[in-house]
Amino acid sequence: MATLIRRIPPIGSPAPDISSSSSVDCSFAVEYDGPPVPYDIPRAIPIDVDRIPVASIVASSSDSSVGGLSSLPVVQPILSSPPDPTAATKKKKKKREKKKEEEASVSPTSVIAFDPSTDELEHDQSGEIGSSLKSEPLDTRSLEILDGQDDDKLPDRTSMESSVSPDTDDGYGASAEHGKRGSLVTFQDDEATGTIRSGPTRMEGGAAVERKKGSCYRCLKGSRFTEKEACLVCDAKYCINCVLKAMGSMPEGRKCITCIGHPIEESRRGNLGKCSRLLKKMLSELEIQQVMKAEKTCENNQLQAECMFVNGKQLYPEEMVLLQTCPNPPGRLKPGRYWYDKVSGFWGEWAGVQCAGNPHFWVNADGSYQEEGQKNIRGHIWGKPITRLICSILSLPFPPKTINARGEEANKVTSRTMPDYIEQKTLQKLLLVGWHGAGTSTIFKQAKFLYRAVPFSEDELEGIKLMIQTNAYNYLGMLLEGRERFEEECLASGNGNQGSEKNIYSIGPRLKAFSDWLLKAMASGSLEAIFPAATREYAPLVEELWNDAAIQATYERKSELQSLPTVAGYFLKRVVEISRMEYQPSDMDILQADGVTSSNGLASVDFLFPQLEIDGGMDAEEKLDPLLRYQLIRVPAKGLGENCKWLEMFEDVRLIIFCVALCDYDQQCDYGPAENKMLAAKSLFENIVSHSTFDQTDFLLILNKFDLFEQKLEQTPLTVCDWFDNFNPVRSLHQPNSRNTNNKEPTLAEQAYLYIAVKFKRLYTSLTGRRLYVTVTNGLDSDSVGTSLRYAKEIIKWEGRALFGASEYSVYSTTEPSSY
Numbered sequence: 001m002a003t004l005i006r007r008i009p010p011i012g013s014p015a016p017d018i019s020s021s022s023s024v025d026c027s028f029a030v031e032y033d034g035p036p037v038p039y040d041i042p043r044a045i046p047i048d049v050d051r052i053p054v055a056s057i058v059a060s061s062s063d064s065s066v067g068g069l070s071s072l073p074v075v076q077p078i079l080s081s082p083p084d085p086t087a088a089t090k091k092k093k094k095k096r097e098k099k100k101e102e103e104a105s106v107s108p109t110s111v112i113a114f115d116p117s118t119d120e121l122e123h124d125q126s127g128e129i130g131s132s133l134k135s136e137p138l139d140t141r142s143l144e145i146l147d148g149q150d151d152d153k154l155p156d157r158t159s160m161e162s163s164v165s166p167d168t169d170d171g172y173g174a175s176a177e178h179g180k181r182g183s184l185v186t187f188q189d190d191e192a193t194g195t196i197r198s199g200p201t202r203m204e205g206g207a208a209v210e211r212k213k214g215s216c217y218r219c220l221k222g223s224r225f226t227e228k229e230a231c232l233v234c235d236a237k238y239c240i241n242c243v244l245k246a247m248g249s250m251p252e253g254r255k256c257i258t259c260i261g262h263p264i265e266e267s268r269r270g271n272l273g274k275c276s277r278l279l280k281k282m283l284s285e286l287e288i289q290q291v292m293k294a295e296k297t298c299e300n301n302q303l304q305a306e307c308m309f310v311n312g313k314q315l316y317p318e319e320m321v322l323l324q325t326c327p328n329p330p331g332r333l334k335p336g337r338y339w340y341d342k343v344s345g346f347w348g349e350w351a352g353v354q355c356a357g358n359p360h361f362w363v364n365a366d367g368s369y370q371e372e373g374q375k376n377i378r379g380h381i382w383g384k385p386i387t388r389l390i391c392s393i394l395s396l397p398f399p400p401k402t403i404n405a406r407g408e409e410a411n412k413v414t415s416r417t418m419p420d421y422i423e424q425k426t427l428q429k430l431l432l433v434g435w436h437g438a439g440t441s442t443i444f445k446q447a448k449f450l451y452r453a454v455p456f457s458e459d460e461l462e463g464i465k466l467m468i469q470t471n472a473y474n475y476l477g478m479l480l481e482g483r484e485r486f487e488e489e490c491l492a493s494g495n496g497n498q499g500s501e502k503n504i505y506s507i508g509p510r511l512k513a514f515s516d517w518l519l520k521a522m523a524s525g526s527l528e529a530i531f532p533a534a535t536r537e538y539a540p541l542v543e544e545l546w547n548d549a550a551i552q553a554t555y556e557r558k559s560e561l562q563s564l565p566t567v568a569g570y571f572l573k574r575v576v577e578i579s580r581m582e583y584q585p586s587d588m589d590i591l592q593a594d595g596v597t598s599s600n601g602l603a604s605v606d607f608l609f610p611q612l613e614i615d616g617g618m619d620a621e622e623k624l625d626p627l628l629r630y631q632l633i634r635v636p637a638k639g640l641g642e643n644c645k646w647l648e649m650f651e652d653v654r655l656i657i658f659c660v661a662l663c664d665y666d667q668q669c670d671y672g673p674a675e676n677k678m679l680a681a682k683s684l685f686e687n688i689v690s691h692s693t694f695d696q697t698d699f700l701l702i703l704n705k706f707d708l709f710e711q712k713l714e715q716t717p718l719t720v721c722d723w724f725d726n727f728n729p730v731r732s733l734h735q736p737n738s739r740n741t742n743n744k745e746p747t748l749a750e751q752a753y754l755y756i757a758v759k760f761k762r763l764y765t766s767l768t769g770r771r772l773y774v775t776v777t778n779g780l781d782s783d784s785v786g787t788s789l790r791y792a793k794e795i796i797k798w799e800g801r802a803l804f805g806a807s808e809y810s811v812y813s814t815t816e817p818s819s820y
């Protein structure tokens with residue numbers, strides 16, 4: 001029986017001593033003379049001796065005419081017919097596959113024991129090592145184990161190494177030359193492949209060898225003009241002689257063996273699967289196909305979900321799969337930050353617009369965008385022809401021309417893709433609360449104007465008219481009280497007219513008599529009783545009073561009249577018109593009027609968002625959608641009671657809208673102990689946020705009265721309020737308080753409101769660990785309030801989705817309301 005030759009020592013190596021070495025890697029056929037065997041004996045194929053290729057030592061690698069492959073002794077397989085290149089490749093492939101199967105169950109130790117002295121094996125095995133290593137953690141523990149192995153147990157390599165010319169090899173040759181054996185393979189250490197990555201030197205034969213710039217990372221030869229192949233991970237570049245030694249069989253494409261298992265450098269993603277000229281010179285067509293396929297499809301070379309952020313949230317791997325397998329997957333996706341607007345279905349790269357206070361933007365379906373909670377359009381993403389051009393080049397989606405400003409087109413998409421995510425048939429309840437004068441009743445009234453066909457009945461309107469007239473007389477009374485005070489102060493200080501009891505706050509006897517009567521009636525609480533009968537009668541006197549210089553001088557000092565509301569001027573200027581019988585309050589009058597909404601009890605209004613504002617679509621089904629029914633419940637601060645206890649009855653509320661008047665930062669409370677109004681609002685906010693009933697409820701903070709805030713900041717710094725004492729605005733050199741349209745610099749008021757928003761956000765997060773939604777409004781501007789209420793609707797939808805989100809829509813969990 002013939003024993004097959006397992007390995008033949010290279011030509012030129014000393015003859016092995018069979019008796020002393022069990023590790024000698026060769027054996028000879030001997031004749032079998034035992035008993036007959038019951039099985040078929042494999043037969044040796046007759047060999048044509050002349051056709052046996054003979055291994056010979058090839059000249060050093062400096063002879064690069066045949067590439068590095070020919071630098072090692074080679075034993076070619078015995079062939080029964082003339083060599084066919086495709087058959088050879090097929091054999092190679094089979095061999096590789098077999099080897100792979102074998103090595104799948106082999107420990108790294110046996111894997112390392114490959115023989116670098118045979119070219120074929122080195123090429124094939126080194127690649128397989130890479131793939132085996134992939135499944136093994138490349139940690140230092142395994143290195144220690146390997147390095148600590150008893151050398152005797154490891155296959156002896158010295159005899160092979162000694163046959164290799166030190167010139168042609170790397171560290172192996174050097175080790176052999178010095179007659180010592182280092183650790184066989186040092187993972188992650190470039191010595192394993194003889195690679196120099198970062199440093200300009202490497203140790204070779206105990207001496208530091210400097211790598212010239214542009215030279216091969218392995219053999220250190222060549223210049224930057226030498227053709228090289230680069231590793232997709234570390235960018236180490238290898239010359240034609242070293243590519244296969246450094247990269248093996250490339251199971252993940254062009255990567256150094258030590259880089260296998262690592263993700264590629266993102267800037268090289270575009271090169272995936274694109275074969276270089278150098279590879280074409282070295283590999284057969286079939287091999288190239290395999291390597292390129294592996295490079296493109298192997299898992300480690302794919303875009304990693306953790307590198308993708310959508311609306312500020314990292315994608316989960318399942319979401320990544322969902323994204324890539326959707327009907328219209330985004331092409332040329334790169335790691336990075338993206339925004340996605342679920343309403344319009346548009347997406348794009350995060351723009352990173354530089355703005356103070358990190359504001360957020362709404363992107364409307366028509367491509368216009370505006371700052372969160374603000375009215376003014378900041379720009380239009382489809383405005384420039386270049387945007388469309390770039391989109392078509394990069395196959396990015398852009399809206400069809402037929403889209404209109406309200407985004408009907410986008411909303412068809414929404415209604416199509418919007419899941420029936422919540423089958424609740426209940427009202428969506430919104431609780432509106434805030435400190436005294438924050439503007440809750442104004443917002444409540446705005447909701448009526450915006451969403452009710454008949455906001456107020458005839459009777460209600462009659463009551464409002466009377467209220468406005470009474471209020472006007474009350475304001476007048478407050479002014480008259482103030483006038484008396486200022487007159488007395490003036491006389492006491494001796495600032496009156498010389499030799500006279502009069503000063504600028506003095507009025508004539510007729511008006512004085514009317515003033516005294518009015519103040520008396522107010523003090524006795526009978527003012528309401530004499531109206532409206534008295535209204536027409538006294539109207540000329542009221543007009544005369546308002547136009548009197550003393551009253552105007554008093555009105556100038558309105559800020560010193562704490563009880564006089566800001567709105568007093570609005571009505572007092574028109575007091576004659578208001579006093580008339582035929583007076584009909586306008587919408588603005590109703591909005592401005594105090595007391596229209598009860599300041600003690602609850603008020604609620606049910607409404608649907610008008611169709612055009614819902615989502616732009618006029619779909620009849622949408623009209624019937626119970627999800628679109630909302631109930632706004634206004635709770636006056638006065639009625640909140642001690643510790644807001646009775647808020648428990650609002651446990652089914654979906655969203656709390658907390659309203660704060662921005663201009664309260666320098667005001668003192670009219671109610672309760674003397675305290676800054678903003679701080680009082682903050683305490684109320686803390687109480688409600690921490691209320692156990694609302695521990696799962698979302699909050700929207702409305703920063704109201706932005707118009708008054710803007711005016712006030714010009715006179716009174718924000719820092720007068722203790723809570724805002726570290727406000728340090730960036731002042732524009734040119735127009736400190738107004739919007740600089742060229743530079744897009746935020747105004748002082750914008751900076752200040754963002755600062756306040758952040759203060760509240762931090763406070764909220766510290767109390768709940770959640771995120772506070774914030775918007776800014778001018779309560780008297782219906783568009784502004786409408787935007788805030790739509791935002792509230794968006795939050796409810798969004799949070800509902802997050803709460804009930806069916807797994808098929810789990811991708812939505814990475815998005816947020818478009819404005820946030």
Ligand SMILES: Nc1nc2c(ncn2[C@@H]2O[C@H](COP(=O)(O)OP(=O)(O)OP(=O)(O)O)[C@@H](O)[C@H]2O)c(=O)[nH]1
Binds near residue numbers: 565637
């Ligand atoms: N200029 C201006 N005035 C506003 C704004 N919002 C509300 N107001 C006025 O501020 C006053 C108080 O607003 P309300 O809505 O009554 O405040 P409230 O929260 O109901 O407070 P109470 O009535 O004390 O419970 C009213 O005269 C409103 O017209 C705003 O954004 N700008």
Ligand SMILES: [Mg+2]
Binds near residue numbers: 437440441595597599
């Ligand atoms: Mg009110």
